[in-house]
Amino acid sequence: MGVKKRIGDKKALAASKINWSYIAGFLDGEGSVVKNGETDYRISIPQTNEEVLKEILKFTKVGNICQVRKRKIHWKESWIYFVARQEDVLFFLKNVYPLLIVKRNIVRKFIPTIAGIVTTARKRKLNLQKKIKACKLLRENRLSYRAIGKKLKIDHGYVRRMILYK
Secondary structure (H helix, E strand, O other): OOOOOOHHHHHHHHHHHOOHHHHHHHHOOHHHEEEEEEEEEEEEEOOHHHHHHHHHHHHOOOOOEEEEEEEEOOOOEEEEEEEEHHHHHHHHHHHHHHHHHOOOHHHHHHHHHHHHHHHHHHHHHHHHHHHHHHHHHHOOOOOHHHHHHHHHHHHHHHHHHHHHOO
């Protein structure tokens, strides 16, 4: 008689072999890439096996997993792996794009748009950091919030918040 393999052992074996091809197969088969609002994109992969999603999360190092509430008592428990942060969505899609079959054309259209969103967000963040630095420097030179606001052409209340909270 042969040795019986337990299901858990197969899951462990599958989990140890996770790569972008495996993840692309999941995305092609069960996942979705959707536009969420005006400028956000989201990736989601639903699954009844939480361990597989945990391994995907561990491999990609981006996204989250949440449990889906059962709407009918006889349904299995399920989870969704999702990526919503735009930089992470771009990273994820760039890695799976060459390996996709079914969703390849959709992802090809989304990548340049998401790249533009990420670039714009980075520029905004950099400009905000520059403003915060300028506000703090001017405040160290004993200027009032109003004087800083006039000099930088921004609201004095906003100046105060940038100095105190950022």
